[in-house]
Amino acid sequence: MFRQLILVLKGIGVFYNDLKFFIENSNIDHSNNTKAKLLSTLIASYHIVEKGLSMPNRRLGFGKEAVMALSAKCSLYAQKYGDNNDQFRYAISILKEYDDLHKQYNFTLDVDLQKSISDLIEKYNIPAARQNQMTKDEFFAYTESSFDKFSVSRHSTRHFGGSIETAKIIESLDLAKNAPSACNKQITKSYIITKSEMIKEILDMQQGNRGFGHLIDKLIVITTQYCGCTRYSDRFYPFVDAGIYTMNILYALHFHKIGAIPLVWLSTRERDERLRDIIGANKDEIPCLIVGVGDIADSVICAHSPRKSIKETVVVC
Numbered sequence: 001m002f003r004q005l006i007l008v009l010k011g012i013g014v015f016y017n018d019l020k021f022f023i024e025n026s027n028i029d030h031s032n033n034t035k036a037k038l039l040s041t042l043i044a045s046y047h048i049v050e051k052g053l054s055m056p057n058r059r060l061g062f063g064k065e066a067v068m069a070l071s072a073k074c075s076l077y078a079q080k081y082g083d084n085n086d087q088f089r090y091a092i093s094i095l096k097e098y099d100d101l102h103k104q105y106n107f108t109l110d111v112d113l114q115k116s117i118s119d120l121i122e123k124y125n126i127p128a129a130r131q132n133q134m135t136k137d138e139f140f141a142y143t144e145s146s147f148d149k150f151s152v153s154r155h156s157t158r159h160f161g162g163s164i165e166t167a168k169i170i171e172s173l174d175l176a177k178n179a180p181s182a183c184n185k186q187i188t189k190s191y192i193i194t195k196s197e198m199i200k201e202i203l204d205m206q207q208g209n210r211g212f213g214h215l216i217d218k219l220i221v222i223t224t225q226y227c228g229c230t231r232y233s234d235r236f237y238p239f240v241d242a243g244i245y246t247m248n249i250l251y252a253l254h255f256h257k258i259g260a261i262p263l264v265w266l267s268t269r270e271r272d273e274r275l276r277d278i279i280g281a282n283k284d285e286i287p288c289l290i291v292g293v294g295d296i297a298d299s300v301i302c303a304h305s306p307r308k309s310i311k312e313t314v315v316v317c
């Protein structure tokens with residue numbers, strides 16, 4: 001009992017510091033009050049539009065609010081930090097791609113939307129982006145190539161066109177289990193969801209699959225656990241392990257020519273409990289991420305999702 005009390009008191013300090021750090025440094029209040037926060041929301045904003053541009057059954061005039069929001073963020077970013085940033089410039093090229101697409105089909109955009117886009121396009125004069133369109137054979141052309149080619153060829157897909165045998169997914173998970181984990185404790189687990197009513201309920205809760213969720217054939221739910229943590233300072237390892245494991249799953253699925261899309265799990269106590277109930281997970285398992293899988297369509301468009309340059313992401317000390 002006394003030991004328990006000491007642990008709780010120590011934990012309050014640790015988690016209070018996490019909470020403080022999170023509130024100060026996340027963008028949970030949407031203040032966009034640092035360059036890094038504004039750039040992150042700008043990227044998230046252009047990603048919504050590039051997803052729209054690469055979506056199956058794309059309808060013209062889609063995403064008016066998202067495009068308006070993107071234009072507003074571009075203007076704000078340029079005003080505060082200038083235009084010398086690759087991700088900012090890509091955001092403008094997405095607006096140009098959106099504009100070109102509608103012009104190509106003689107589709108008249110709402111006046112306010114057209115003005116917000118045209119002002120930025122004319123000001124910066126950046127060529128249009130182009131989402132990657134490819135055949136199924138091209139998508140899987142490098143599955144047996146050297147790692148540099150294989151790694152570059154993996155993309156998330158939202159263009160699913162058929163079913164994949166559960167045995168094939170198990171084969172991929174058997175390969176993915178080679179992922180390293182802290183002290184080799186292997187506290188991560190995968191659940192393959194095959195029943196359509198379960199898939200639908202999980203995707204309804206997930207929320208990030210609009211426009212393509214109905215095409216997903218099966219789901220993999222990835223869970224982790226705290227059981228391996230012996231100190232408060234271990235508290236992030238279960239999630240680090242889950243991330244490394246998931247990346248191996250994505251590569252293993254690609255190797256086996258299975259289309260995949262990682263889907264964020266928006267954790268709340270109620271949602272976690274319901275998901276555990278649906279998949280039959282133990283109470284101590286923490287759902288981390290979902291991967292939608294399926295056979296891919298004969299022709300796919302992949303969102304370009306350009307990466308930041310090495311100058312921005314690597315520091316040699």
Ligand SMILES: Cc1cc2nc3c(=O)[nH]c(=O)nc-3n(C[C@H](O)[C@H](O)[C@H](O)COP(=O)(O)O)c2cc1C
Binds near residue numbers: 051208265305
């Ligand atoms: C943790 C995580 C959560 C994601 N959640 C979603 C999601 O909810 N919906 C979606 O369409 N894509 C989602 N994605 C896919 C990303 O948009 C995609 O990985 C990113 O744009 C990079 O593209 P690539 O996977 O083709 O390299 C997620 C990816 C990760 C890693």
